Amino acid sequence: MSNSADIDDREEGLTLNPKFDASGLITCVATDAASGELLMVAHMNDEALRKTVESGEAWYFSRSRNALWRKGETSGHTQRVVEMRIDCDQDAVWLRVEQKGAACHTGRRSCFYRRVDAGKGRAELSFVDADRVVDPETVYGKHT
Amino acid sequence: MSNSADIDDREEGLTLNPKFDASGLITCVATDAASGELLMVAHMNDEALRKTVESGEAWYFSRSRNALWRKGETSGHTQRVVEMRIDCDQDAVWLRVEQKGAACHTGRRSCFYRRVDAGKGRAELSFVDADRVVDPETVYGKHT
Numbered sequence: 227m228s229n230s231a232d233i234d235d236r237e238e239g240l241t242l243n244p245k246f247d248a249s250g251l252i253t254c255v256a257t258d259a260a261s262g263e264l265l266m267v268a269h270m271n272d273e274a275l276r277k278t279v280e281s282g283e284a285w286y287f288s289r290s291r292n293a294l295w296r297k298g299e300t301s302g303h304t305q306r307v308v309e310m311r312i313d314c315d316q317d318a319v320w321l322r323v324e325q326k327g328a329a330c331h332t333g334r335r336s337c338f339y340r341r342v343d344a345g346k347g348r349a350e351l352s353f354v355d356a357d358r359v360v361d362p363e364t365v366y367g368k369h370t
Numbered sequence: 371m372s373n374s375a376d377i378d379d380r381e382e383g384l385t386l387n388p389k390f391d392a393s394g395l396i397t398c399v400a401t402d403a404a405s406g407e408l409l410m411v412a413h414m415n416d417e418a419l420r421k422t423v424e425s426g427e428a429w430y431f432s433r434s435r436n437a438l439w440r441k442g443e444t445s446g447h448t449q450r451v452v453e454m455r456i457d458c459d460q461d462a463v464w465l466r467v468e469q470k471g472a473a474c475h476t477g478r479r480s481c482f483y484r485r486v487d488a489g490k491g492r493a494e495l496s497f498v499d500a501d502r503v504v505d506p507e508t509v510y511g512k513h514t
Binding site for chain 1: 494
């Protein structure tokens with residue numbers, strides 16, 4: 227357990243001291259710097275965080291591929307970091323970015339293209355802002 | 371491993387099929403429905419997600435307290451859900467909320483009150499939008 231001096235320093239100090247989880251990852255939220263739109267939620271390991279700070283381009287860690295990943299390295303849909311913030315307990319990062327093309331691998335601008343509504347007994351989804359800005363097959367080849 | 375039919379259904383279908391992690395949790399991002407400001411990042415378990423959909427108020431699961439948690443149950447700083455969305459692979463939820471008071475337990479409106487800048491050899495933090503809108507000692511008693 228952390229003691230309260232550790233907590234005060236992490237929450238009120240000016241030292242970057244990210245709290246990585248048991249897998250060595252921290253959650254990262256990317257929003258469009260101009261519109262404020264939520265684009266995606268992903269993860270960073272220590273190296274991705276460092277490369278993002280140093281380069282001003284978003285790097286992530288892919289849990290499914292278990293690999294460091296420069297956003298846009300395959301698609302060209304890079305994210306230039308306009309501002310980076312960290313939250314109170316330093317277990318989440320917020321990137322305000324200039325997004326080229328589509329943030330989502332499905333070709334949509336944002337990954338959040340479905341709304342959840344309360345239905346009769348269970349939730350229902352509906353598409354919203356779901357137009358593809360690029361064709362994922364063109365960008366990635368076979369769409370998986 | 372999931373097959374591609376599962377992936378297509380999860381990404382392009384209209385059935386809510388959240389992908390909880392090994393701890394039974396899903397990441398949740400809350401933004402201010404009016405301003406678009408990022409307020410907080412937290413987690414939901416299956417019950418928190420269900421209660422949020424049913425009640426229209428944000429419920430989370432606290433990893434530190436290992437407990438279901440209605441946002442604002444202690445502080446009164448509730449979140450009324452204006453819109454709820456889910457991302458492409460259904461492992462992250464976005465709530466657009468009407469936030470009463472402060473989203474952050476430190477008394478700030480948002481948890482993201484420090485900016486990360488590239489420094490000489492290491493990152494540096496600085497406070498930004500860091501005014502407290504409430505006194506956390508008044509709201510929670512002893513500030514821990």
